[in-house]
Amino acid sequence: LFVTKKFLKRDGGRQALILSLVYILAVFVQGCSGPDGDEPAERLLISEVGSSYYRNTLRWFEVYNPTSTAQNLSQFELRSLALNESESVLVSSHTFSLPSATVRAGGFLILRAQTLTDYPQYAGEDTDYVVHIDDGLFRPYWANNGFLELLKVRGGGSVDFVTFGNNYEPTIIPSWEFPVTVMPSDVDDFGRSIGRDANMTDTNSASDWQLYDWPTLGGPNDVCGTDDADGDLIPDCNEQPGTTFSGMPLYEWGARAGQSDIFIEVDSIDSTNGGTLFLDEGVLPRKEALENVVAAFAAEGFSLHIDIGHLFDVNPSPNPSIRNMGGGEVIPYSSSIAFTPFNGQAGFYDYKKNYFNYRRSLLFHYAIFGTSAKADGTAGSGGMGEVMGNDFMVTAGGFGLNSTNAASENLLINYQSSAFMHELGDNLGLLHGGDEDLNDKPNYISTMNYTYVMDGLPDLDNNPGDRYYKVFALSCETALVDGSHDDPADFRLGFSNGTSIPLDVTNLDETKGLGRTSASVNDVVDYNCNGDLAETGVDVSATVGAALSAALLTDHDDWSNIILDFGAENVFSDLDQSPSLSRMQIQTNSILRFKHPINNDRGEYIIERPAPERFLRMIQNLKAKR
């Protein structure tokens, strides 16, 4: 307008009229095209679709906002095949309203089918990372055949479309000439996905889409290969410099091909409740404690990558070298926390839902340094963890841990490191007796063993029986070598290597000590506490045997049996069978980790039942008809 006035004064009305018309036209064009000139105001891309086999799987797909402005999901509708499970009806086209949720510019959002009839008590809750589709009757459905179409609520019309298997057609041309043919839908394929390439190429054709062995929920489709030779569930090529996985710079965070990488996000409850209570130091992670755990794993060839956020780092940018990948944080106060909360306890999974980024779920364990495990907030159990899972917590609130003097500070650090490693061990598939629940076996020299968790592993060259005496022969109790009140630098953490010989509590050779075949001559233990350390045929069945209700005590090779695939449990058959990794499990359970409809990976899941034959036949025969 200023320019127009200027022209009016200088050149008269003709030029001004022309410029005004140009200006009005420009404004009009901009108003029609959106904020970036050629972008429609309402635009989202379907970026990834998870494979599904069973009819009651909570199907998921992902949308991407390619525009420079945030989009509200409620501006769109979804059209797809749909299943009414309660009435066993499959329809060839159903339009779903979508909930209000922001998809930020350049951002992703996961959309999942809501549970309907199977587990209505576990109805999903929407978060910043995932929303649920629920119209009370139908849920989106697809298997090897299907389609997804985003429609604009205002004015109608197709925003984006993908068809796979059969050649379904979108609401408005241009139609696709060929469907995507790579959507897998065998039980062994469960957990894979199809997606656009990392550039989000969109030419409305099947060539935009490809098969991914690793889904990247809530992040870019940047998986660049299928090999995982080191078995850490990260594609080897995504552990190379300059690469990302689901947008996460894993190489910068320390991941490498050829090494076993374990990622953990650690949050901690604000025990001060915003500064209104005294700090409980047991609830605040100490850097030394976490570093000691990292070192214990590194000594055995495992790379532990802990993200505690800014707790040890005042700089705003993430810095993995000081355990800050930008994820860990201090979370709001609750006096008590539990996996299955009752009587006012905070729920672990509620914290996880709100403070753990969905895209990390495939790779990261999630840990909370919590307050008390007892509902009344008083000191309770020191922790708990899923076995062969990805969630654990350390709950040392009310234990009186503090740093008021050197010995107390040592205890604080040593306790945290031991408890953290112990609970992580549960996640990695280890029990209190290694591969069994039998606790306190003297020859099972592992942080998983209660005999050695609080006081650390014994020095096999210097009074190795000191921990044993404390547990089984108090009258022989001696000062502990490198115990929990001693310098954390000397405190020994670790899992067992399984090299101890079995101990028969009715016939012990005290000269063989704790049984480590590689131990020195100093590895002797006075099992019967009579002052003679060179006896054979010692019978401690009345003490050790009676306490453990066992006669033959065996070691376990923890390190060789660590299970990195925290979704490896075979949920399809016998839950009690020994866990074993298989391609099917690796592939399928990556998605089963998301089985819980309240956006976590634990708890009741939708019981998998094969789709009835007639449904499968219907799907095979269905053609989109408009």
Added chain:
Amino acid sequence: MSCLHSTKRSLSYIMLAGWLLFGTAMAAKLDAYFGPNETNVVIELTKEGLVLGQTRIEPWPFVVPACDECELTVTQSLSLAGLTRTLSLSKSGTGTAPRWFFAQVLKPNERLPTGVVVRARESGVILERAGEQSTLGLGEQQSIDNCRYQLAWFERDTNQSIPATAGQPEVITEEPSASMQVIGWCQ
């Protein structure tokens, strides 16, 4: 004060009689709320339980400790399963010999304030002193030297893991393999 003490003693005798008659039937885990160490601790029996200054044990169906001008000492030791804690009353200025104690043990064994070691067994505990052992079942009493021991609570948990259910990982809660509450009265 003397009237109060007399009342307390009478109440104690009644409780003792009840305990002798129904001790085994009354076995139940006591809720202990631990306060700080205290000198000249005031001992009271209320309808909720035993009050020792800022420390409370609820309920209290046992003989009330009688101890004037006594110190209450709270000790604790850590285990992953939780805190093992001991309360002991000793006469001020008479050293550490306890007149009474209450031990809440979350470990397979523990040295009690009297020096006696208590060990968990399949059903009940063993008291051990100088190589001599005696068994103590729930609700039973045992005398060693000049102290009488009572096992108020005993629980053995042989399986600490919560088994997996369909699609739900097994969860291990750090719990003691055995937990016990032992009370001792000493002359």
